[in-house]
Amino acid sequence: DAGVTQSPTHLIKTRGQQVTLRCSPKSGHDTVSWYQQALGQGPQFIFQYYEEEERQRGNFPDRFSGHQFPNYSSELNVNALLLGDSALYLCASSLERFNSPLHFGNGTRLTVT
Amino acid sequence: AQSVAQPEDQVNVAEGNPLTVKCTYSVSGNPYLFWYVQYPNRGLQFLLKYITGDNLVKGSYGFEAEFNKSQTSFHLKKPSALVSDSALYFCAVSLGAGSYQLTFGKGTKLSVIP
Numbered sequence: 389d390a391g392v393t394q395s396p397t398h399l400i401k402t403r404g405q406q407v408t409l410r411c412s413p414k415s416g417h418d419t420v421s422w423y424q425q426a427l428g429q430g431p432q433f434i435f436q437y438y439e440e441e442e443r444q445r446g447n448f449p450d451r452f453s454g455h456q457f458p459n460y461s462s463e464l465n466v467n468a469l470l471l472g473d474s475a476l477y478l479c480a481s482s483l484e485r486f487n488s489p490l491h492f493g494n495g496t497r498l499t500v501t
Numbered sequence: 502a503q504s505v506a507q508p509e510d511q512v513n514v515a516e517g518n519p520l521t522v523k524c525t526y527s528v529s530g531n532p533y534l535f536w537y538v539q540y541p542n543r544g545l546q547f548l549l550k551y552i553t554g555d556n557l558v559k560g561s562y563g564f565e566a567e568f569n570k571s572q573t574s575f576h577l578k579k580p581s582a583l584v585s586d587s588a589l590y591f592c593a594v595s596l597g598a599g600s601y602q603l604t605f606g607k608g609t610k611l612s613v614i615p
Contacts, residue, residue: 392544421601430505430591430605431545444601478544487533487552487595490603492544 390415392493394479400499401469409464409496413481419443420462421490422454425476437462438484466498474500503528505594507606514582515614522577522609524592533595534575535603536566538588545591551575562586582613 393412401407413420419438423431433446437456451467460481466473476497480490504527514520526532533552537545549560556568566577575592589610593603 419601421603428607430593430607431603433602433604436601446602480544487550489535489547489550490537490545491547492537494542494544 392479392481392491394477394493394496396496397494398497398499400501402501403469403471405469406465406467407469407498409466409477409479409498411462411464411479411481411493413460413462413479414491417481417483417491418460419482419484419488420456420460421480421482422462422464423478423480424448425478425495427475431478434464469500471500474498503532503594503596503604505592505604505606507590507592507609509609510607511610511612513612513614516584517581520579520582520586520611520613522590522592522611524575524577524606525573526575526592526594527573528594528596530596534566534568535593535595536560536564536575536577537591537593537605539591539608540588548577548590582611584613584615587611587613 395410421436422434425431435445440456453465456462476495478495480492482488506525535550536548539545551558551568559565589608591608592606
């Protein structure tokens with residue numbers, strides 16, 4: 389049973405560029421959340437997708453956008469990259485319940501130069 | 502607004518000794534509380550959660566946590582530490598119904614010394 393898979397594992401981009409990160413949820417899960425984890429910090433909630441719609445959003449600018457596909461996989465897009473966007477981006481899947489534990493992927497390490 | 506504080510950046514404990522990793526929270530309502538563990542270059546793994554009911558919650562790998570409403574704390578404990586428990590531990594809080602956002606603490610690095 390595959391867990392949450394994310395691609396790519398590492399990515400280097402230049403300021404001002406755009407990036408797309410991908411996530412496949414754990415089998416049976418229908419909800420996908422994205423988190424940003426800066427070095428030495430806890431993960432910060434970006435947004436959550438359910439039924440192909442953004443259900444809740446954290447305190448991130450509109451440069452951060454996402455999408456969920458009918459097969460529940462998801463993409464995170466970041467436009468106009470800033471140096472401060474360098475971080476580990478974590479995808480987490482879960483069942484559609486408030487107390488359903490999150491299952492995290494290993495993340496995508498994004499470096500902006 | 503909701504927040505989580507993990508007052509210790511690092512906790513060192515000898516193998517076989519009991520361990521405690523501290524967490525306090527602040528929410529305007531009844532909290533849903535979680536503990537996750539992160540190994541190097543990996544994502545987070547769920548350990549346990551408190552939603553309602555018994556204040557002592559048992560989770561994976563022999564870990565447990567005690568919910569204390571008056572002290573707004575949710576400390577993680579284990580009776581006998583293993584070297585393999587060495588990792589980064591995160592406490593998280595959610596407002597539960599109506600909120601899908603988990604707010605994480607900054608993490609506590611646990612080192613178990615052989």
